[in-house]
Amino acid sequence: MLAVEMRGVHKRYRASGDALRDLDLEVREGEAVALLGPNGAGKTTAISCLVDLVGPTRGTVALFGRPAAEPAIRARVGYLPQSVGFPDHYRADTLLAFHAALLGIPPAARAARVAEVLARVDLQSAARERLARYSPGMLQRLAFAQALLGDPDLLVLDEPTASLDPLARRRFSDILRDEKRRGKTILVSSHILSEVETICDRVAILKAGVLVRSGRLVELCLTGAVKLHVARLASPSIESLVSAGAEVALDAGGATVRCADDAVRRSADEILARHSIAIERVEPERSSLEEVFVAAVTGSTAA
Amino acid sequence: MSASLLVAADTLCAMRRRRQLLAGVLLCLGAAGSLLIAAARQDSAPRAAARPGPVRPPGPRARLEQQLAAKRADLRKAVESARRQRDYAHVELGRFRDFHARVLEQAKIPGLTLGSRPLSPDEIASLPGQFKADEREREAIFRRGRELDRDTSRKREAEIEVLKAERTRLGTQPDAENRIEEPPPAAAGADAEKPPLVDQMAEGSAKLSLTAISFGGGLLALVLFCSGIASEIDDRTVRMLLSRPLSRADFLLGRCLGAALVLGAYWTLAGATLCACGAVHWIAASALGYVPWLGFCGSLLLGTLGLVLSLFIRPSLAGVLTWWVSTTSFRWLPPVYAIVPSFQPFNAAVTGEPIGGWDTVFASLYAVDVIAILIGLALYRFSRLDLA
Numbered sequence: 001m002l003a004v005e006m007r008g009v010h011k012r013y014r015a016s017g018d019a020l021r022d023l024d025l026e027v028r029e030g031e032a033v034a035l036l037g038p039n040g041a042g043k044t045t046a047i048s049c050l051v052d053l054v055g056p057t058r059g060t061v062a063l064f065g066r067p068a069a070e071p072a073i074r075a076r077v078g079y080l081p082q083s084v085g086f087p088d089h090y091r092a093d094t095l096l097a098f099h100a101a102l103l104g105i106p107p108a109a110r111a112a113r114v115a116e117v118l119a120r121v122d123l124q125s126a127a128r129e130r131l132a133r134y135s136p137g138m139l140q141r142l143a144f145a146q147a148l149l150g151d152p153d154l155l156v157l158d159e160p161t162a163s164l165d166p167l168a169r170r171r172f173s174d175i176l177r178d179e180k181r182r183g184k185t186i187l188v189s190s191h192i193l194s195e196v197e198t199i200c201d202r203v204a205i206l207k208a209g210v211l212v213r214s215g216r217l218v219e220l221c222l223t224g225a226v227k228l229h230v231a232r233l234a235s236p237s238i239e240s241l242v243s244a245g246a247e248v249a250l251d252a253g254g255a256t257v258r259c260a261d262d263a264v265r266r267s268a269d270e271i272l273a274r275h276s277i278a279i280e281r282v283e284p285e286r287s288s289l290e291e292v293f294v295a296a297v298t299g300s301t302a303a
Numbered sequence: 304m305s306a307s308l309l310v311a312a313d314t315l316c317a318m319r320r321r322r323q324l325l326a327g328v329l330l331c332l333g334a335a336g337s338l339l340i341a342a343a344r345q346d347s348a349p350r351a352a353a354r355p356g357p358v359r360p361p362g363p364r365a366r367l368e369q370q371l372a373a374k375r376a377d378l379r380k381a382v383e384s385a386r387r388q389r390d391y392a393h394v395e396l397g398r399f400r401d402f403h404a405r406v407l408e409q410a411k412i413p414g415l416t417l418g419s420r421p422l423s424p425d426e427i428a429s430l431p432g433q434f435k436a437d438e439r440e441r442e443a444i445f446r447r448g449r450e451l452d453r454d455t456s457r458k459r460e461a462e463i464e465v466l467k468a469e470r471t472r473l474g475t476q477p478d479a480e481n482r483i484e485e486p487p488p489a490a491a492g493a494d495a496e497k498p499p500l501v502d503q504m505a506e507g508s509a510k511l512s513l514t515a516i517s518f519g520g521g522l523l524a525l526v527l528f529c530s531g532i533a534s535e536i537d538d539r540t541v542r543m544l545l546s547r548p549l550s551r552a553d554f555l556l557g558r559c560l561g562a563a564l565v566l567g568a569y570w571t572l573a574g575a576t577l578c579a580c581g582a583v584h585w586i587a588a589s590a591l592g593y594v595p596w597l598g599f600c601g602s603l604l605l606g607t608l609g610l611v612l613s614l615f616i617r618p619s620l621a622g623v624l625t626w627w628v629s630t631t632s633f634r635w636l637p638p639v640y641a642i643v644p645s646f647q648p649f650n651a652a653v654t655g656e657p658i659g660g661w662d663t664v665f666a667s668l669y670a671v672d673v674i675a676i677l678i679g680l681a682l683y684r685f686s687r688l689d690l691a
Contacts (some may be wrong), residue, residue, distance in 0.1 A: 009490040013689070045691060052548045053690040079546035085539035089320035101309050102547040146543065 001066065002184040003029045003154050009059035011045050011209075019045040021209040022059070027202075029064075029153070031096060032176070032186040034196040038297050043189040044082055046206070047158045051079045052189070052268035063154065075103060078152035080187075082159045088132035092123060092142055095131065096149055109195040117145040120175060120278040122139075123210040144172065145155070155179060157188040161195060173199060190286040193289045203289065205296040213296040220292050226265060228257040230277050237275040241268055258285070306549045307557035314531075314561020324526050328569060331519025332576050338512035339580035371466045376679040379457040385452030392445035399441060403434040432450055455488065496511045512580075513594070516573045517650075520602040527562035529609030533618035542690055551686050559610070559678060563603055570599040600670035601649025605629050607677040608644060614684040644673045 004027035011020040020042045027033045035043050035171050049061050050052035050070045061068040064076060086095060096114040105113055118124045127136070134142065140163045149157060155176075161169045169192075176186060176199050190196055196203065197217065204214040207283040213220065233241075233255040241277040244267035257272075259265040272279060287295075318325065369580040410427045532555070544554060574595030605625060613619035629646045633639035648666035 040549065048689075048691045051524060053542055053545060055687065055689070071548045071553075073548075074546060075548040077546070079543075081539065081542050081546075083539055084543075087317060087320070087540055098309070098313060099543075099547060102306060102544070102549055104548070143543070 001030050002062070003027050003031070003064055004187060005060075005062040005065075006046070006049070007056075007060045007062075009046070009049060009056045009061060011049065011054060012057045016039060019090050020049070020056070021038065023206075023209070023211055025204055025211065025214075027154075027185055029185050030180075030183045031202060032180050032188070032200045033202045033204060034200040035145070035187060035191070035204050035206065036190040036196065036293055037189075037190075040208075041206040041297075042209040043206055045209075046159055047079075047156055047187070049067050049096070050156055051077060075150060076153045078147035078150060078155045080143050080147040080155075080157045080160050082162070084136075084139045086131050086139065086142070088130065091128050092118060092131065092134075092145075093127040095142070096146055099146050099149055113149065117148045120148060121145045122171060129167045130143050137165060137168060140164055141168060144175075148175070152184070154185045154187070157186070157190075159189060159191070161190065161192055169195070193293060197289050205291075205293060207297050213292070217289065221289060222296055223285045225258060225260050226281040227285055228259065228268060228272070228279050229281040230255050230257065230272065230279055231258075231282065233277065237271060237277060240271045240275075244268060244271060254280070306553040308561060310544070310549070310554055310557025311561035311564065314527075314558050317531075317561075318565060320528070324523065328523050329517040331515045331522070332573060335512035335515040335519075335573070336517065336576045336580040339577070340506045341508050351635060367466060371463065371470065374459055374463050374466060376459050378456060378463065381452055381455040381459055385449060385456060388445070388448050388452055392449070394439060396438070396445070399404055401439060403438070407431060407434070454512075460588065512577075516576070517598060517601075520566065520569055520598055521605055521626065522662065524562070524566055524606030525609050525625060527565060527614045528559070528606030529622050529625065530618050531562065532558055532610060533613040536688070536690060537655055539690075545690065550605040552682050555685050556678075559607070562606060566599055566602050566606070570595040570602070593660075597649050597663060597666055599654060600667055601629075601646060604644055604646065604649065604674055604677075607674050607681065611677050611681045611684070614688065643676075645669075 003214040006023055006025040006075070009020050009023040009025075010018070014016050023042070023046060023134050025035075030257065035046065045054055050068055051074060052061075055069070063073050066073045069170070078153065090098070093111075093114055097110050100113055101107075104289050108181065115124065118127050123138065123145060128140060131139065139162070142282050144157075146161060161172055164172060173195060178196055180186060180199065186199070186202065188196070200217060202215065203220055215218070224254050230253045233248065233250065238255075241248050241257055245260065245264040246268045247260075249256045249258070253284075256269055259268050259295065269279075290300050393505075407430060410422070410430055532541075541554070546550065577594065609621055609625040610627065612624055615621075628643055629650075632647065633643065633645075648662065648669060
């Protein structure tokens, strides 16, 4: 079943023009998907459409098969906005108790649930402090705690680690991995690609409101080139391989033949067979997510 | 509905951080109370001066003296009125004759017109006769007025003579118990002048106190309805709440309910202040109950109008515009009331004008009607607002 389904979503702001252009996005239950894109690409608008903070100009948005505009469906969603805003007269525990009441958590279970999520984000010692005294990082952790409060099936996180220190960031990644293991769906927008690589299965890259690239992370990072590891290469075979378009690198343990595409690969296989050289290992060449991202948003091909 | 109640409770909790606002409205109530107490003191001051000792029922002679003083005052008024009438008649008749003379002078010039029509020779010839008749008629009216004043004066003089004779008769009999000190002429004059001035000052203070209470209510309504929700949208705290299973309508209605409860508490306190500080001197006891209720309705109307405007324009501008609308009468252009609510019934309550039960009922129905329309508009606008 699809946890998130956006079909032909178009959003036009009166002041700034088109933020999303016919966006189609699907997230299956249990998947962790990263929404990437440069600033102003429309990531926050897309996420805001999911929690009905912004209404699409046209197109449909559904969560677990129900329209996103239905308030009841948001009981299954935990949302962490990009800029966190809480009324500062609250204490962390009373604020979360209020949100728990809105979520319909029974009064008897509220205190325990609040204490549990505060402990998960390491805020239990500051639970009774006024939010006016909280640092931006603590507020971010509290916002994450309120997103986890209802044990949601879908976590929608917009730039969740922007104000977190490395320690809190690691804790945050651990919690997300836990949630993923428990079968929860995660949609996260982030500029920290290393973090995305460790958590997400799929990536969707937006540029100027258009989905320019999407797919499984492992597939997106494949460049299409392969490296053939061999034990030894003689001069005639090297000359033949280079003339066929392969790149040859000699090292202490043997040699590596890089074939940029299938045609080169076929020629290299023939040459190696002709010279009776055995291929020890075939390794598909991968680029980093950063390279994929840069290639997608600049329009060039990944290295 | 339960979500709305939760949001309303949250609004009440949020009042804790609005200490400056609470201090401001309590200051208004305090000022109103002080003004009312001052008004009550001003009102009682001259009477206290006139009654230095224990109050005793006046005897026959004292009553006679009081009647005599009242008749003399009436006589003075009648004489004064006759004098003014005579002076006025003299000046008016003079003007009238001058005007007639000028018209007759101009009638000699050929081509005299009446409006756009030239006067015929017959009409010009009949003018002196008409003017004379007019002058006679006016003289007769003035004469009748003078005679009426003269008759009144004569009647008062006759009554005074009767009272004097009665006093003379009483004077021959000892009536020490009922003897009252004759006030010196200057003091009597001051006593005759003082009460109206003091009354005016006291009434002014009482009205000012009602204005202070009304100002506090208006301020509270605008901050809660107009600035409260708009600032939540601006600082994005609303996004956290609306990402919960809470509809926008529930959120807005909850906030309005919370704000209405705060306003209700304020006007209850205002009513208690009015009763405790002696407003009953200035407002009929039966109407005193209506003032806080109508003030509450007016504040609620003001707040909901501010709320609607703040969802379309900047909250500060919406506040100023709402305040202006609430304090301006558009009687000169009644069609304005087709789109702008009238605050007249509620402003009348807090300016101390007499209010009846039916006035209150109609004003309440009007408030309910307009507030329902305004909240509908606010819901429509808020449901379509982008909160990104």
